[in-house]
Amino acid sequence: MRRIRSTLVASSSSPVPAGEGEAVAGSMDMRRIHVRLNPGQDARLLTHAAGVHDPWFLLFAGKLPLTVAAFPPLVTAEPLTHEPTTLAAALHAPGPLACLRVGGNRWVVARGPFTSAAEPPPSGIAVYVNDFALSEAQPWRIPAAAWEVTGEPKPPEAPLQVDWRPLARGDFETALEEVLAGLQVKRWSKAILSVAERGQVTLGDPAMLGRRALAPREQAACWPYLFDEGHLGGFAGNTPECLFTIQGNRLHTMALAGTARPVERAHFEADAKEIHEHQIVVDGLHEKVRAWGEVKAGPREILNIGGLIHFITRFEVRVGEVNVNELLRTLHPTPAIGILPRTEGNLAALARWRGRLAVPSRFGAPFGVQWSGGLHMVVAIRGVWWSGNDVWLPAGCGIVKGSGLEREWRELSLKRRWVKQALGLPS
Secondary structure (H helix, E strand, O other): OOOEEOOEEEOOOOOOOOOEEEEEEEEOOOOEEEEEEOOOOOHHHHHHHOOOOOOEEEEEEEEOOOOHHHOOOOOOOOOOOOOOOEHHHHOOOOOOEEEEEEEOOEEEEEEOOOEEEOOOOOOOOEEEEOOOOOOOOOOEEEOOEEEEEEOOOOOOOOOOEEEEOOOOOHHHHHHHHHHHHHHHOOOOOEEEEEEEEEEEEEEOOOOHHHHHHOOOOOOOOOEEEEEEOHHHOEEEEEEOOEEEEEEOOEEEEEEEEEEEOHHHHHHHHOOHHHHHHHHHHHHHHHHHHHHHOEEEEOOOEEEEOOOOEEEEEEEEEEOOOOOHHHHHHHHOOOOOOOEEOOOHHHHHHHHHHHHHOOOOOOOOOEEEEEEOOEEEEEEOOOEEEEEOOEEEEEEEEEEOOOOOHHHHHHHHHHHHHHHHHHOOOOO
């Protein structure tokens, strides 16, 4: 087959051949979307899923099973010469979507349909989505269209209301007693307990939760993230925790633990329990990353994310060639989101508590992108999960010696309230 490039217009009812190679689809309002066609894939379905609807046209560049004459031209159009450069433009079309801020006002936006893969491609944009147990055999999602864009999103104006159910603490209290008993016999030195508040969207589109997460009410030192699978549901939030970023031969990660309100800063800075919890995370993370290269650890600092403060210690590691999947399994779950020591039996206990407390399977899991700037992986916390009109708002707290029911329950409440405020929802 010869490589061709043509400009032809067809209505969605016209026969459009499937092709193999790269294509560009655009609508008459001059939006441009890159799509990837696999052998036997229907171009009409692909472009509609990417958000290109009537009237639309295709510019094919690649190997096609039919000649140009197979397209019944209706009108001609000039080829598109621009791609979306702003976040607002990239988010314009509906459909499966992944989005992550990778630094400053830079974002990666990827549109489905997604092709699942066990490994990331050698180059180009790919999205990593997995559950907390990293049980998915093909966690990489290769998008049909993707962009690197800039901008600061605005909250959608569409109304949205979620009615929340009261969260009972009986199951949490039972799990806490089990964790504290394990601390006494030194089975573990730290464990995370999570709960999930449930709600129902009673006004508006649940997908607007994701759009609101990309434009939090308060600008904070966080990474907004979104994975929307359309009718299958999705999750989104503003996480303060970066699992790792790799740029060249530098890996950056962080230990994030300890929580308080900004008005409590003076007490927080001297709180023995919070300092102890953070140091456990620092020591556990340092032990993991030193296997990958020379480690430089920064001082313990306070990260203010607007409404909450945390202790943070940053790490820089000089690395060689990295197998990303292997690195993910080395670092996840970090002591900030998991359990120490990370033995098979302890991880089983952690999974049991999460199941008993009805925590979404992807809460606390790695979520990230491969892009031109390297790799950026965050920890999917401080967010919401939805399916149909059902909504879950999970939060976790670190249990160490000195933890108590009232103190930990208050921390869980503070974190959930922070998420609601970031989404512009009543708390």
